[in-house]
Amino acid sequence: MPAEDAPKAAPGAKKCPICGKPAVEASRPFCSERCRDVDLNRWLSNSYAIPAAPSDDDDAD
Numbered sequence: 001m002p003a004e005d006a007p008k009a010a011p012g013a014k015k016c017p018i019c020g021k022p023a024v025e026a027s028r029p030f031c032s033e034r035c036r037d038v039d040l041n042r043w044l045s046n047s048y049a050i051p052a053a054p055s056d057d058d059d060a061d
Contacts, residue, residue: 014029016031017039018035019031019035
């Protein structure tokens with residue numbers, strides 16, 4: 001018997017970037033509050049970073 005309170009996946013939903021399950025409308029683009037919190041923690045702990053090489057303009061200072 002399916003649970004009626006379970007969040008439903010949005011039609012044509014993309015996969016959750018954290019765990020790969022189908023995203024739900026309430027937590028989009030994530031599948032749950034847990035995955036949304038995991039992503040927030042990664043942002044706040046600076047786990048996400050864009051690698052960059054020093055440019056020549058930085059040497060002019």
